[in-house]
Amino acid sequence: MCRSRRRRCSSSPCVWATGAWGWPWRRSRRCGTNRRKPSEAHVEQRLAPAPASPAARGLSSAQAAERLRRDGPNRVARRGAGWTAVLVHQFQNPLLVLLAGVAVLSIALGQHTDATIVLTIAAMSTGLGFVNEYRSQRVLEDLRARMRRRAVVERDGRVVEVDSEELVGGDVIRVEAGDVVPADGVLLESHALECDESVLTGESEPVEKSARAADRIVMGSVVRAGAGVAVVTATGMRTAYGALAGAAARALPESAFARGLRGFSGLLLAITAWITGVVFLASATLLARPLWESLLFALAIAVSLAPQLLPAIVTVSMAVGARRLAEKGVVVKRLAAIEDLGDMQVLFTDKTGTLTEGRVGFDGAVDVHGAPALRVLLDGLLCNEAAWTEQGAVGGNTLDRALWSAAAPLAAQLREYRRVEIEPFDYDRRLTSVLVDGPAGRMLVAKGAPESILARCAGVDAATRAYIERLFDAGVRTLAVAECAAAAAATAELGARQDLTLIGLLLFSDPLKRDAGASIERLRHLGVDVKVLSGDNERVTRKLCTDLGVCGEIVTGAQLEALNDTEAAAAIARATIFAR
Numbered sequence: 001m002c003r004s005r006r007r008r009c010s011s012s013p014c015v016w017a018t019g020a021w022g023w024p025w026r027r028s029r030r031c032g033t034n035r036r037k038p039s040e041a042h043v044e045q046r047l048a049p050a051p052a053s054p055a056a057r058g059l060s061s062a063q064a065a066e067r068l069r070r071d072g073p074n075r076v077a078r079r080g081a082g083w084t085a086v087l088v089h090q091f092q093n094p095l096l097v098l099l100a101g102v103a104v105l106s107i108a109l110g111q112h113t114d115a116t117i118v119l120t121i122a123a124m125s126t127g128l129g130f131v132n133e134y135r136s137q138r139v140l141e142d143l144r145a146r147m148r149r150r151a152v153v154e155r156d157g158r159v160v161e162v163d164s165e166e167l168v169g170g171d172v173i174r175v176e177a178g179d180v181v182p183a184d185g186v187l188l189e190s191h192a193l194e195c196d197e198s199v200l201t202g203e204s205e206p207v208e209k210s211a212r213a214a215d216r217i218v219m220g221s222v223v224r225a226g227a228g229v230a231v232v233t234a235t236g237m238r239t240a241y242g243a244l245a246g247a248a249a250r251a252l253p254e255s256a257f258a259r260g261l262r263g264f265s266g267l268l269l270a271i272t273a274w275i276t277g278v279v280f281l282a283s284a285t286l287l288a289r290p291l292w293e294s295l296l297f298a299l300a301i302a303v304s305l306a307p308q309l310l311p312a313i314v315t316v317s318m319a320v321g322a323r324r325l326a327e328k329g330v331v332v333k334r335l336a337a338i339e340d341l342g343d344m345q346v347l348f349t350d351k352t353g354t355l356t357e358g359r360v361g362f363d364g365a366v367d368v369h370g371a372p373a374l375r376v377l378l379d380g381l382l383c384n385e386a387a388w389t390e391q392g393a394v395g396g397n398t399l400d401r402a403l404w405s406a407a408a409p410l411a412a413q414l415r416e417y418r419r420v421e422i423e424p425f426d427y428d429r430r431l432t433s434v435l436v437d438g439p440a441g442r443m444l445v446a447k448g449a450p451e452s453i454l455a456r457c458a459g460v461d462a463a464t465r466a467y468i469e470r471l472f473d474a475g476v477r478t479l480a481v482a483e484c485a486a487a488a489a490a491t492a493e494l495g496a497r498q499d500l501t502l503i504g505l506l507l508f509s510d511p512l513k514r515d516a517g518a519s520i521e522r523l524r525h526l527g528v529d530v531k532v533l534s535g536d537n538e539r540v541t542r543k544l545c546t547d548l549g550v551c552g553e554i555v556t557g558a559q560l561e562a563l564n565d566t567e568a569a570a571a572i573a574r575a576t577i578f579a580r
Contacts, residue, residue: 087130097265099118100122102118106118149180150164153171153172173230175230184232184240187215187216190209191228192225218241219240256343275301279294345528346529347528351533367503368464368502373504374409377407377506380506381407383447388404417438420436421491422435433446449480450505456498456499472539474543477510484501516548517549534577538554542554542579556579
């Protein structure tokens with residue numbers, strides 16, 4: 001339900017490149033960007049605006065050193081792995097407090113052997129929890145230590161590489177494909193820049209960034225494609241990522257397991273105190289025993305009621321769970337988190353790569369009657385955001401990359417076409433459109449969700465629509481392809497035009513994981529309600545969920561968007577499947 005507009009951009013109105021199979025293309029003129037200085041609204045007031053001249057951009061070494069001294073290193077604070085903090089955390093277990101009280105009473109009664117046993121059990125429980133949690137902390141710290149990164153900056157009129165922790169506000173940084181953005185900044189230049197911001201937003205698809213729109217890049221995001229130049233506006237804990245890390249570093253709220261354990265310990269204390277009082281009064285009054293003897297007898301009863309082995313049993317059980325999770329590559333930072341995981345009642349899971357293999361395969365290209373059609377595949381490759389390299393298809397989405405697996409027979413024909421302009425896929429249009437020059441002249445090609453393409457086509461008969469519906473019901477992932485002749489001054493933007501001609505469909509498959517159904521069934525037996533999230537068509541998603549044994553009400557993105565917050569919350573609680 002993302003409404004953001006995504007488009008590729010370039011640093012000049014018309015950038016030529018060599019696409020797959022050697023045919024050239026250029027990006028949309030509307031996406032072109034020139035070098036520009038971000039507005040003061042996007043840059044902190046205390047930062048000097050970047051000079052307009054590229055040779056003069058960036059800071060001097062002296063300025064950078066002064067700002068580093070003033071603002072501190074570009075570092076995000078995290079919870080440390082100090083052994084004292086981990087050890088103190090172990091003594092926050094209320095059961096250990098109960099055992100300590102039992103040990104004190106045992107010593108007071110002269111039962112030194114019992115006191116030794118109780119203290120030994122408490123020490124073993126504390127030590128086991130400490131070893132497991134401290135080891136997990138050290139693993140996380142080692143992973144972070146290996147992630148020290150370098151950043152490319154412009155200083156003293158030169159391009160240099162520095163430790164990312166030395167970045168300061170006002171630095172001009174350069175990023176390219178594969179880089180982790182080292183600080184928050186505003187773009188000065190962009191060249192088909194795409195950033196994966198899932199670390200902050202959870203969105204798996206990369207977001208296209210434009211210098212023309214003064215888009216921001218954020219610390220921790222990964223550059224998936226293109227390159228860019230940006231002026232740093234925030235570093236360290238002042239970044240969006242730093243704010244998120246700061247919230248995570250604060251004291252964690254008490255979990256349901258911890259609350260339950262504290263409540264159970266309080267109940268035991270109350271019961272023990274009540275029984276001890278009753279025994280003392282009964283012994284002193286009904287049995288007429290001396291007060292001191294009655295008190296010792298009551299305290300002995302209290303010691304016998306204490307669950308000395310309970311803390312050890314709880315810790316050992318969670319430690320065994322941590323070991324089993326570690327065998328599956330999971331680092332358990334807090335042992336109590338295992339119990340929290342076990343308390344899960346609802347699981348929202350995405351489809352692709354979780355319930356399916358995540359390896360989308362191209363099954364074929366067909367015309368509107370279902371017959372194989374290479375022309376449809378050719379248009380699908382022309383209207384494609386992935387590119388072919390020696391390492392295979394790169395860029396684009398998984399469906400675009402899958403198309404290139406079948407491109408070999410069309411290599412010669414692809415060289416006859418020149419891509420003029422592209423309007424990339426976005427979640428409003430749900431399609432990609434391109435202008436290409438070929439043997440038959442200039443034409444406009446569109447590829448995308450069938451419902452979006454059909455809305456822009458004329459003359460689609462009922463038989464074709466019924467065929468597409470049957471594909472949906474069979475669970476086939478489908479893209480529709482349409483085209484039309486284009487004038488010399490045309491653009492790739494479709495707008496409201498509805499004069500395209502549907503020429504066929506591209507069919508894909510992403511098989512279910514063999515154990516997905518069994519896993520869902522096991523979760524169901526454990527009392528976990530599984531809800532499936534998918535970006536596929538409603539019917540395709542329903543077919544897949546039926547094969548998995550997941551049934552229930554299905555809600556689409558359009559339906560959710562039309563609801564208010566209260567209605568949406570009710571629909572989410574009621575529905576089982578969420579589709580495009």
